Amino acid sequence: MTSSQEATNHPEKPRIATVSLAGCFGCHMSILDIDERILALAEIVDFARSPINDYKTFDGRCTVGIIEGGCCNEENVHVLEDFRKNCDVLVSLGDCAINGGIPAMRNNIPLRECLEEAYLKSPGVYNPSGTIPNDEELPLLLNRVYPCNEVVKIDHFIPGCPPPADAIFEVLSALLAGRTPAIAYGDLKYD
Amino acid sequence: MKHIEFTIDGKTMTAKPGQTILKAAEAHGVYIPHLCAYKDLIPHGSCRVCSVRCNGRIQAACVQTVSEGMIVENDTPEIHEFRKAILDMLFVEGNHFCMFCEKSGQCELQALAYRFGITAPQFPLLEPERELDMSHPDVYLDHNRCILCGRCVRVSQDLDNKNCFQFVGRGHRKRLKVNGEALAETDLRVTDAVVASCPVGALMKKRVGYAIPIGERHFDQQPIGHAIEEKNS
Amino acid sequence: MKQALATVVQEICKKYDFDKQRMMDIVLGVQGRFGCISVEAMDLIAEMVGSHRVEVESVVTFYSFLSLKPQGKVVIRLCDDIVDWMKGYDAVADAMSKALGITMGETTSDGAITLTKTPCIGMSDQAPAALVNDVVVTNLSPERAQDLIHNLRRHLDPQQLVTTVGDGNHSHPLIRSMVRNNIRRRGPVHFADFEAGQALKATLAMDPEAVIATIRASRLRGRGGAGFATGLKWELCRNTPSDRRYVLCNADEGEPGTFKDRVLLTECAAQVFEGMTIAGYAIGADTGIVYLRGEYAYLRPYLEQVLEERRANGLLGRQIQGHPSFHFDIRIQMGAGAYVCGEETALISSCEGHRGDPKNRPPFPPQCGYLDRPTIVNNVESFSAAARIMLKGAPWFEAIGSERTTGTKLLSVSGDCRKPGVYEVPFGISAREVLELAEADNPGAVLIGGPCRQMLGPDRFSGRICYDDLATGGAFIIFNRARNKLAIAERYLDFFIDESCGHCTPCRVGLQLLKNLVHKVVTGAGEPSDLAEMRRLSNIIIQTSRCGLGQAAPNPVLGALENFSALYTDLVSERSPGLLSTFDLSRAVVDAELRVGRQSKYV
Numbered sequence A: 001m002t003s004s005q006e007a008t009n010h011p012e013k014p015r016i017a018t019v020s021l022a023g024c025f026g027c028h029m030s031i032l033d034i035d036e037r038i039l040a041l042a043e044i045v046d047f048a049r050s051p052i053n054d055y056k057t058f059d060g061r062c063t064v065g066i067i068e069g070g071c072c073n074e075e076n077v078h079v080l081e082d083f084r085k086n087c088d089v090l091v092s093l094g095d096c097a098i099n100g101g102i103p104a105m106r107n108n109i110p111l112r113e114c115l116e117e118a119y120l121k122s123p124g125v126y127n128p129s130g131t132i133p134n135d136e137e138l139p140l141l142l143n144r145v146y147p148c149n150e151v152v153k154i155d156h157f158i159p160g161c162p163p164p165a166d167a168i169f170e171v172l173s174a175l176l177a178g179r180t181p182a183i184a185y186g187d188l189k190y191d
Numbered sequence B: 001m002k003h004i005e006f007t008i009d010g011k012t013m014t015a016k017p018g019q020t021i022l023k024a025a026e027a028h029g030v031y032i033p034h035l036c037a038y039k040d041l042i043p044h045g046s047c048r049v050c051s052v053r054c055n056g057r058i059q060a061a062c063v064q065t066v067s068e069g070m071i072v073e074n075d076t077p078e079i080h081e082f083r084k085a086i087l088d089m090l091f092v093e094g095n096h097f098c099m100f101c102e103k104s105g106q107c108e109l110q111a112l113a114y115r116f117g118i119t120a121p122q123f124p125l126l127e128p129e130r131e132l133d134m135s136h137p138d139v140y141l142d143h144n145r146c147i148l149c150g151r152c153v154r155v156s157q158d159l160d161n162k163n164c165f166q167f168v169g170r171g172h173r174k175r176l177k178v179n180g181e182a183l184a185e186t187d188l189r190v191t192d193a194v195v196a197s198c199p200v201g202a203l204m205k206k207r208v209g210y211a212i213p214i215g216e217r218h219f220d221q222q223p224i225g226h227a228i229e230e231k232n233s
Numbered sequence C: 001m002k003q004a005l006a007t008v009v010q011e012i013c014k015k016y017d018f019d020k021q022r023m024m025d026i027v028l029g030v031q032g033r034f035g036c037i038s039v040e041a042m043d044l045i046a047e048m049v050g051s052h053r054v055e056v057e058s059v060v061t062f063y064s065f066l067s068l069k070p071q072g073k074v075v076i077r078l079c080d081d082i083v084d085w086m087k088g089y090d091a092v093a094d095a096m097s098k099a100l101g102i103t104m105g106e107t108t109s110d111g112a113i114t115l116t117k118t119p120c121i122g123m124s125d126q127a128p129a130a131l132v133n134d135v136v137v138t139n140l141s142p143e144r145a146q147d148l149i150h151n152l153r154r155h156l157d158p159q160q161l162v163t164t165v166g167d168g169n170h171s172h173p174l175i176r177s178m179v180r181n182n183i184r185r186r187g188p189v190h191f192a193d194f195e196a197g198q199a200l201k202a203t204l205a206m207d208p209e210a211v212i213a214t215i216r217a218s219r220l221r222g223r224g225g226a227g228f229a230t231g232l233k234w235e236l237c238r239n240t241p242s243d244r245r246y247v248l249c250n251a252d253e254g255e256p257g258t259f260k261d262r263v264l265l266t267e268c269a270a271q272v273f274e275g276m277t278i279a280g281y282a283i284g285a286d287t288g289i290v291y292l293r294g295e296y297a298y299l300r301p302y303l304e305q306v307l308e309e310r311r312a313n314g315l316l317g318r319q320i321q322g323h324p325s326f327h328f329d330i331r332i333q334m335g336a337g338a339y340v341c342g343e344e345t346a347l348i349s350s351c352e353g354h355r356g357d358p359k360n361r362p363p364f365p366p367q368c369g370y371l372d373r374p375t376i377v378n379n380v381e382s383f384s385a386a387a388r389i390m391l392k393g394a395p396w397f398e399a400i401g402s403e404r405t406t407g408t409k410l411l412s413v414s415g416d417c418r419k420p421g422v423y424e425v426p427f428g429i430s431a432r433e434v435l436e437l438a439e440a441d442n443p444g445a446v447l448i449g450g451p452c453r454q455m456l457g458p459d460r461f462s463g464r465i466c467y468d469d470l471a472t473g474g475a476f477i478i479f480n481r482a483r484n485k486l487a488i489a490e491r492y493l494d495f496f497i498d499e500s501c502g503h504c505t506p507c508r509v510g511l512q513l514l515k516n517l518v519h520k521v522v523t524g525a526g527e528p529s530d531l532a533e534m535r536r537l538s539n540i541i542i543q544t545s546r547c548g549l550g551q552a553a554p555n556p557v558l559g560a561l562e563n564f565s566a567l568y569t570d571l572v573s574e575r576s577p578g579l580l581s582t583f584d585l586s587r588a589v590v591d592a593e594l595r596v597g598r599q600s601k602y603v
């Protein structure tokens, strides 16, 4: 399986890409939470396409792609597929990427009801036009929120909401060192 | 009393006649993961998490009684694979959002998944439509998290001498039902033993959620089964 | 109305001594009068028998013939088994839907007729077939279905649909059914002449231990499928100390494609009851129960009369045939549409008035069964064979059959052949010989033993029917070469998913997951790794399920993988790295596109 090749030796520093799909950026906060170790990490890797440096496109192959959030709209799917094509190893970071998380609570409610509740009916909504936003720029919502591994193949998972920084550090350093990640007992969390 | 000798993973131990593999193992500090088995209730044999290989056949350790010379395999890659699959089946069958579940950190299903190092379910989510019963003043029942273990059914009958719960339907339509249209119609009291019996966040006391800080909850520090295994060391 | 309900429920409960162990009879009785068991009725029943509404509800919701909501005055249950499907189920279902103006599962607006489907009703040799209330209609075609609806609309009396009666006892005034026996081959054990009371007479001349020794010597093994030694089972039961013991006859015959017990009950009821009485004497029981599947309710009045005759002739009741201390009687317990109740411990649960959940084992029924007493559960055919053995002796019986499997076997042959029906054949006969007898039409596969076993291809047709090779409870379903084995496997999986009791995780959840995988492969979205995953998941379900249902349910899939592997490997292909074929963006955005009136720019 070429897609799940573990990090292979690249000529330059290994490159890491990250993205937040249907997530809250909490998982990205947790990446930053690895504290001073991020400096050590920055020594050995380059951050490619990532909100951390605001690069928005791929300009070459990446060793590891880190995905926060599941897919709630068409654009999420497009970006996720792009990540799959450009990264050797994909990591689902956090519960939203793994099982949809909070956004997936809408999964048993028809889309129409969700939109009406959000934009028209719920108490406190101020929407004098009485319409549901529909700008060309707005990506279309999917019928439900999909975990990333139901859209593309995912190689590793770091659960948590958000995952502890130590879990992230362990998985990243393991992948870069070419060993199988082993998250310690206290760092494996679903909350 | 006559004792029966048997082995678990090659270790010889003894059991009382009529004792289940699960209980005999526990007495010797060997933890066999389980979910539907609870205290001294009649075994339910439904979750199958306690599956062991016993004289060559897979059996539920909570049901199967020990016999002389029995050979039990508990800690093998095969058994681990089975248990992980079964835990994942329970996860994908319901809707488990641990990040806001009041049981998180104290939940036995979650704790077992931690113990087995499960990072993500190996099966696609089934995302069923389930109900939430908030009718009772002090207790709620969230079917999204019910794993049909039958603890509440048996505790209500055997310990509380009531009959608040039973299963209805069969197969994939099987679900827990209360004696009436909703919990409030039953004679359930918040002081009943049943309220503390649910292994997951399905049958829960109201207004006491998130009381214990993260890091200090039951399974934050030590894996489930630790207390039993400690006896062994 | 409320008063009327209370009075009737009271009357029904009284008939069963307000005994909650007779819950099946009580709820069937209430449904018989009101067409359903309403919440009010459940409250009343619970109050009268000292139970709880949710307990009653747990029983009512378990069985597919029982209903909480009102149904039509007439309920048509069209059999949707594989064989019916091969013989034109879809067209018949369509015709019925059209004629009624409703879809499957609905009731006509006047509340007269409900149309629904049901798994195998034991009529595979005369498929497509349906139950119209208790009346069986067979050999349906779209035209016949239309006529049937037309006539039913006029009189709403299912019995009037029977215009021609079947062979043998089907013309008996208490049966009067269009069902046919289709006995194609009569062997010496079941279909030879049988004079009621003779086998019993030979039995009562021996002491019970000698009876058990005779059955053991005959090497009779259970005919229900599992093949446990009958004599040994009886001995285990007899040797368990107890104040009471029970004899249960398994007439649930739910394994799709099996119908030989129906024919035995129609033509050889006396022999079956005599076998039960012999067992009662052997193990020291005074009560026998026949668990009759709901689908065979049309046989009940007749069977009750046979029992009545036996009582009148001193073959049942107190001091049977003048024996001073042998008392034995038999009652019939109706089932209500649940395949799993054929599993012996589930059958016991059902007889006890519970949901038909199997029980945990150990203990096994011969140690602790019905009402926690030692109990034997045997198949209809096993009892019939036991009666013949007591008449003719063990050596006679042992001489028939193969070296290690003695006696004859009743096969229920159906599917793609010219002569479907019941065949009594000696054990050891090859599958090929049966195919020839049945005049199979270009056979490409055969399912011996029903969907709980694996389907076999022509390379296995030389196998022999016996417990060491091709074991069977009686089903012998023939598929011609053109049949789609994968579609068949998927349908059988649907059957097991619907019929699982839902108690244990691997069966309740695992089968749904397996079905989704099979569907993925059948619809062309699968990858080679999915085949390995199907095997892995099947193995987990088989190994960890609690009862024989879950332990057998993946067999159709495994059988197709093992014996017809090319079919699967042709369907799967490797995808471009990392992208999943199962995710379909165009389907995922369709709601939104409709909602906002523009197209996705990514599709």
Ligand SMILES: Cc1cc2nc3c(=O)[nH]c(=O)nc-3n(C[C@H](O)[C@H](O)[C@H](O)COP(=O)(O)O)c2cc1C
Binding pocket: C221, C222, C223, C224, C225, C226, C227, C228, C230, C250, C251, C252, C253, C254, C255, C339, C340, C341, C342, C343, C344, C345, C377, C378, C379, C380, C382, C547, C548, C549
């Ligand atoms: C799911 C399931 C369904 C079964 N259905 C039947 C049945 O319809 N008839 C039957 O005789 N045995 C059935 N059996 C087998 C019974 O459990 C039991 O082995 C049998 O009744 C014993 O009788 P015998 O020894 O005479 O065969 C079934 C088993 C399972 C697991």
Ligand code: SF4
Binding pocket: A190, B095, B096, B097, B098, B099, B101, B102, B103, B104, B105, B107, B108, B109, B110, B145, B200, B201, B202
């Ligand atoms: S019940 Fe347990 S597994 Fe389920 S959501 Fe709550 S904490 Fe998580």
Ligand code: SF4
Binding pocket: B145, B146, B147, B148, B149, B150, B151, B152, B153, B176, B197, B198, B199, B200, B202, B203
């Ligand atoms: S509510 Fe809790 S105790 Fe009751 S069956 Fe569900 S999971 Fe088990």
Ligand code: SF4
Binding pocket: C340, C358, C499, C500, C501, C502, C503, C504, C505, C507, C508, C545, C546, C547, C548, C549, C550, C551
């Ligand atoms: S295997 Fe299936 S039918 Fe048998 S006990 Fe388990 S859930 Fe019930």
Ligand code: FES
Binding pocket: B033, B034, B035, B036, B037, B044, B045, B046, B047, B048, B049, B050, B051, B060, B061, B062, B063
């Ligand atoms: S603990 Fe044994 S089956 Fe659940």
